[in-house]
Amino acid sequence: MGFGIASAILLAIGLYMSFFVAPTDYKQGEGYRIMFIHVPAAWMSMLIYVVMACWAAAGMIWHTRLSSMMASSLAPTGAMFTFIALWTGALWGKPMWGAWWVWDARLTSELILLFLYIGFMALESAIDDPRRAARASGLLALVGVVNVPIIYYSVQWWNTLHQGSSIKIVDGGVESSMSEIMVWTLLVMTFACWFYTIAVALCRVRSIILEREANTSWVKELLQGAKS
Amino acid sequence: MSEWFAMGGHGLYIWGSYGVAALYMIVEVILVVRRRRSLVQRLGRMIRMKAHADLEVPK
Numbered sequence: 001m002g003f004g005i006a007s008a009i010l011l012a013i014g015l016y017m018s019f020f021v022a023p024t025d026y027k028q029g030e031g032y033r034i035m036f037i038h039v040p041a042a043w044m045s046m047l048i049y050v051v052m053a054c055w056a057a058a059g060m061i062w063h064t065r066l067s068s069m070m071a072s073s074l075a076p077t078g079a080m081f082t083f084i085a086l087w088t089g090a091l092w093g094k095p096m097w098g099a100w101w102v103w104d105a106r107l108t109s110e111l112i113l114l115f116l117y118i119g120f121m122a123l124e125s126a127i128d129d130p131r132r133a134a135r136a137s138g139l140l141a142l143v144g145v146v147n148v149p150i151i152y153y154s155v156q157w158w159n160t161l162h163q164g165s166s167i168k169i170v171d172g173g174v175e176s177s178m179s180e181i182m183v184w185t186l187l188v189m190t191f192a193c194w195f196y197t198i199a200v201a202l203c204r205v206r207s208i209i210l211e212r213e214a215n216t217s218w219v220k221e222l223l224q225g226a227k228s
Numbered sequence: 229m230s231e232w233f234a235m236g237g238h239g240l241y242i243w244g245s246y247g248v249a250a251l252y253m254i255v256e257v258i259l260v261v262r263r264r265r266s267l268v269q270r271l272g273r274m275i276r277m278k279a280h281a282d283l284e285v286p287k
Contacts, residue, residue, distance in 0.1 A: 004257075015246075024236070031238035034245045041249065080252050088245040095241050196253065200260055207264045214271055223272040 003199035010192035017185040034092040035182075040190040042085035045113060046148050048078035048197060052120075053145045056138035066205075068134035069212070071141060072124055073205035077197050079117035086110060097161055105154035106162040109147055116144040130212060 018036040025032040052074040059067035089107065090100040101107065120137050127133035155164045167176045167183065176183050213219050235242045 029238060030235040031241060033235070033238075033242055037245055037249050077256065080256055084249045084252060087248055091241040091245045095238055200256060203260045203264060207260075207267050210264075210267055210271060214274075219271065220275050223268060223275055 001199075003195045003202065007192050007195035007199055010188055010195060014185060014189035014192050017181070017188060022182050022185050023179070028096060031092065031095050034088050036185055036189050038085060038088040038092055039186055040193045041081045041088065042110070043190060044193045044197060045078060045082035045085050045110070046151060048074050048081060049113060049116070049141075049148055050145065052078060053141045056134075056141040059134055060138045060142075065130075065134075065212070066209070068130075068138060069205050069208045070201070071138065072121075072134075073201045073208055074197070075117055075121050075124075076204070077200050079114060079121070081193070081197075082110065082114040082117060086114065093161075099161075102161050104160040104162060105158040106151065106160050109151040109154055112147055113144075113151060116140070116147060120144075 014036065018033055022033070022036070024030055052071045055067045055071040055074070058064060059071060086107075089110075093102070094100050120140055123140055124133045124137035127136055154160065155162055166178050167186075178186075210219060233239055233243075
């Protein structure tokens with residue numbers, strides 16, 4: 001609940017900054033404002049995947065059931081942010097590059113990320129035994145992790161239409177080619193998406209726990225008084 | 229006002245981006261909350277039915 005409220009407040013501030021505070025870009029005009037949703041969504045799509053793979057790995061190593069449940073709870077939100085990154089990228093690419101889509105390294109590897117999320121969810125729901133499902137989908141999540149650095153470094157490794165990163169972490173600080181207010185707006189929007197993900201994933205994992213533990217006595221005691 | 233919405237000719241692209249992102253995020257929140265609510269209701273009903281059945285058929 002707290003994360004949800006924090007996310008809503010940050011989203012309101014971030015959207016206000018995106019449209020009213022951040023200045024018009026000298027090169028891209030108003031169109032660059034898509035960045036404030038595109039970049040946080042793309043960052044989240046990669047971050048959520050790494051976190052999901054870590055939970056999956058923890059579940060496979062220590063056989064902790066909650067870890068696998070956290071992994072499956074994060075997958076739909078990760079897939080959603082991947083889709084938003086691709087969608088907003090297409091709508092940004094059309095006016096700036098003249099193309100909705102190009103098969104270059106950055107775009108293609110991000111599309112593969114979407115397929116990895118979908119594959120993870122499909123594999124998990126296809127296997128009835130939850131422990132075998134967690135093991136199979138966890139393995140897929142772990143193999144897929146190699147795709148994340150490929151996405152991240154694709155703009156450096158290959159010639160691409162996609163622009164390089166505007167924010168770089170150099171030793172001792174953050175360096176950016178953008179104006180300071182644009183960086184701040186980007187950060188606020190990123191934290192909003194971050195809190196959103198935590199809120200949604202925690203709510204979803206509570207449902208998953210209840211479903212899996214439906215026959216235990218603690219669920220029985222918890223729900224004895226619930227309204228029908 | 230309409231000039232602001234036009235976003236210097238990029239209005240369709242910008243609102244298309246933010247609109248779809250907002251739609252997806254709102255729908256996801258609704259789905260997650262609804263899943264939890266209906267689950268709590270269903271499990272609660274099942275548990276109470278079981279308790280009733282246990283009362284009626286003493287072992």
